[in-house]
Amino acid sequence: MTGEAITTTGLGRVFGDRHAVRDLDLRVPTGQVMGLLGPNGAGKTTTIRMLTTLLAPTSGSARVAGLDVRRYPARARRHIGYVPQEKGVRHLLTGRESAEIEADLHHIPRRERDRRVTEVLDLLGLLPDADRLVSEYSGGLQRRLDLACGLLHRPDVLILDEPTLGLDVPSRRQVWDHVRQLRDGGGTVLLATNYLDEADALCDRVTILDRGREVVTGTPAELKRKVGADVVVVRTRQPDRLGRALAGLPWVRQVKVVDADVSVFVADAPSALPAVMAEARRHDVAVLRATYERPTLDDVFVHFTGHVAAGAQ
Amino acid sequence: MTVASGARPARATRLGQWAQELRALLRRWYLQLVRERAHLVLTLCQPAFWLVFFGLGVGGLVDHATVGTDDYTGFILPGVIGSTVIGSAISGAVPLLWDKETGYLHKLLSMPINRGSVLLSRLLFQVVVTGVQVAFILLVAVVLGVRVATGFPGLLLVSLVAALLTVALTAVFLALAYHGPGHNTFFTVSGFAALPLLLASNAFVPLAAMPGWMAAVARLNPLTYANEASRQLVLGGWHPRLVGYLVGLSLFAAVCVTAASLAFRKQAGGAP
Ligand SMILES: Nc1ncnc2c1ncn2[C@@H]1O[C@H](COP(=O)(O)OP(=O)(O)OP(=O)(O)O)[C@@H](O)[C@H]1O
Ligand SMILES: [Mg+2]
Numbered sequence: 001m002t003g004e005a006i007t008t009t010g011l012g013r014v015f016g017d018r019h020a021v022r023d024l025d026l027r028v029p030t031g032q033v034m035g036l037l038g039p040n041g042a043g044k045t046t047t048i049r050m051l052t053t054l055l056a057p058t059s060g061s062a063r064v065a066g067l068d069v070r071r072y073p074a075r076a077r078r079h080i081g082y083v084p085q086e087k088g089v090r091h092l093l094t095g096r097e098s099a100e101i102e103a104d105l106h107h108i109p110r111r112e113r114d115r116r117v118t119e120v121l122d123l124l125g126l127l128p129d130a131d132r133l134v135s136e137y138s139g140g141l142q143r144r145l146d147l148a149c150g151l152l153h154r155p156d157v158l159i160l161d162e163p164t165l166g167l168d169v170p171s172r173r174q175v176w177d178h179v180r181q182l183r184d185g186g187g188t189v190l191l192a193t194n195y196l197d198e199a200d201a202l203c204d205r206v207t208i209l210d211r212g213r214e215v216v217t218g219t220p221a222e223l224k225r226k227v228g229a230d231v232v233v234v235r236t237r238q239p240d241r242l243g244r245a246l247a248g249l250p251w252v253r254q255v256k257v258v259d260a261d262v263s264v265f266v267a268d269a270p271s272a273l274p275a276v277m278a279e280a281r282r283h284d285v286a287v288l289r290a291t292y293e294r295p296t297l298d299d300v301f302v303h304f305t306g307h308v309a310a311g312a313q
Numbered sequence: 314m315t316v317a318s319g320a321r322p323a324r325a326t327r328l329g330q331w332a333q334e335l336r337a338l339l340r341r342w343y344l345q346l347v348r349e350r351a352h353l354v355l356t357l358c359q360p361a362f363w364l365v366f367f368g369l370g371v372g373g374l375v376d377h378a379t380v381g382t383d384d385y386t387g388f389i390l391p392g393v394i395g396s397t398v399i400g401s402a403i404s405g406a407v408p409l410l411w412d413k414e415t416g417y418l419h420k421l422l423s424m425p426i427n428r429g430s431v432l433l434s435r436l437l438f439q440v441v442v443t444g445v446q447v448a449f450i451l452l453v454a455v456v457l458g459v460r461v462a463t464g465f466p467g468l469l470l471v472s473l474v475a476a477l478l479t480v481a482l483t484a485v486f487l488a489l490a491y492h493g494p495g496h497n498t499f500f501t502v503s504g505f506a507a508l509p510l511l512l513a514s515n516a517f518v519p520l521a522a523m524p525g526w527m528a529a530v531a532r533l534n535p536l537t538y539a540n541e542a543s544r545q546l547v548l549g550g551w552h553p554r555l556v557g558y559l560v561g562l563s564l565f566a567a568v569c570v571t572a573a574s575l576a577f578r579k580q581a582g583g584a585p
Contacts, residue, residue: 052423077425084423086416092348093341104337105424107330133348 005030005157005188006051010060013046020046021212028190033183035203036192039305042209044192045085048161052082065156081155083146085162095145096130106153120148140171147175158182160191164198176202196297210305220297227303230269230294232276234262238285245283269294334426338434342408360397360446361453368457379522382548387459391543392516394475395536397446399510402482403503405439406490410499432577435487436480443479447472467546474562478539481566484573492576515540535565
């Protein structure tokens with residue numbers, strides 16, 4: 001068992017004279033959920049298609065589950081569960097038939113097949129609809145079926161391209177729960193998404209791509225810290241008194257007073273807010289209003305790419 | 314990663330897996346065809362209707378001396394089979410085309426299956442579909458009074474000729490669907506190719522009755538040889554020439570399948 005489920009080294013792909021992906025060094029440790037973020041056309045899908053052996057890299061190399069995808073494409077595919085960005089329209093098959101066929105295509109032994117199909121359909125809450133035609137499914141049902149099929153062969157590495165595109169809120173949460181469950185069971189997940197809240201909720205680490213290049217990689221918390229600090233802002237009639245009271249405290253990084261507003265820079269605003277309020281009470285400072293601001297992944301995204309994310313409202 | 318999980322499965326296992334994936338793909342093609350009832354019924358019956366209307370209707374206008382027999386229905390039987398095969402080869406590539414355009418083909422190719430299996434399953438399936446169509450045409454022909462010179466064994470050989478031509482042409486159209494940029498190109502090219510393929514052959518008019526240049530073109534057309542073989546079997550009788558036709562058609566089919574499977578090794582064309 002190596003520590004990395006996915007490793008790319010100088011990975012690149014050129015279409016004509018367009019560099020869809022260039023010089024990408026991606027490492028996804030086993031057992032983590034890794035997010036690929038980036039504006040439309042950043043190269044997320046292209047990267048994924050190289051990892052799933054659908055597209056040959058024009059430079060560099062990639063290993064999935066320890067196997068070089070160029071030298072051992074067929075063997076690498078056995079370790080990969082892939083849910084493409086496009087909806088898998090399987091016109092006139094029932095959900096169960098689709099899953100059975102995919103199970104056969106993954107060479108799941110016949111005696112295990114039906115049990116496994118029922119298991120994944122159940123996992124994604126599809127059993128009540130299993131015997132309806134997929135052509136009659138709603139978009140959300142179809143997406144869940146795609147995901148169910150991706151889990152059939154219990155892949156070591158699950159690669160999801162925008163798994164919750166077009167899903168309603170409850171279905172998105174369900175998908176997130178399944179992804180977490182999978183990770184907790186030791187699986188590795190690579191997930192491309194345009195939804196920053198999804199990346200924040202789900203990913204252990206994210207890589208932001210822009211125009212084919214890696215811009216930055218880190219945990220969501222690290223990245224947010226890079227673009228700014230958490231700030232608790234208190235409006236009061238005695239700003240200077242409060243400022244002095246807070247200035248020396250160990251959990252306070254910096255205090256700025258501007259007119260009636262005291263800005264307190266801290267590591268974690270939600271937990272610091274009650275402490276700030278307690279200090280104010282102790283020094284008899286009347287608080288008119290208290291709020292906090294913390295950078296979101298949106299700020300990170302805008303900071304590093306100069307774009308607003310496509311999935312943001 | 315343990316060594317065992319990355320290792321190649323044994324040969325017997327690989328054969329079993331290959332059979333499993335082919336069966337699954339065939340099941341998928343089959344279910345999609347039979348669930349479109351109207352499409353299925355028309356696919357199977359239309360060629361036979363054509364034989365009725367063409368044979369009985371147009372047959373009345375045709376100078377029997379030109380076609381060299383007074384059984385015009387028998388004469389155009391190979392032509393109707395040939396046009397059925399062309400139609401079948403084109404429609405046989407359409408499910409693959411949709412799979413490509415919906416992105417499902419990508420998913421198929423990301424699975425641990427043999428890349429050739431998609432091509433092979435489609436070819437096998439289409440041969441069976443054409444086989445049923447041809448059986449139906451032959452049945453109608455016999456009902457219409459066509460007397461087959463070589464009897465029942467001859468009919469089996471007519472079906473074999475149709476099967477070989479189906480394999481060859483379906484392989485070509487599958488490669489076009491796989492490699493072309495999209496369905497517009499596919500339907501334009503296949504629509505453009507179908508009629509000349511049919512008309513620049515001896516399907517409805519004997520070579521001898523054509524202008525010289527057209528006969529020369531027709532001699533380059535594989536359909537002409539399939540027609541010659543079938544016509545020999547239906548109207549003529551047993552003849553050593555038949556061996557040459559069958560060998561030639563088999564070679565043609567082999568070349569087309571080889572070319573198509575090479576094409577399938579490469580990246581699919583068009584949008585992702
Ligand atoms: N088959 C192809 N031929 C030519 N150019 C391509 C092809 N596939 C992708 N590209 C180009 O490569 C770049 C990266 O595309 P890619 O689909 O990887 O982006 P993405 O990050 O997945 O975007 P989105 O968020 O819109 O899904 C784009 O400029 C795209 O136009
Ligand atoms: Mg994409």
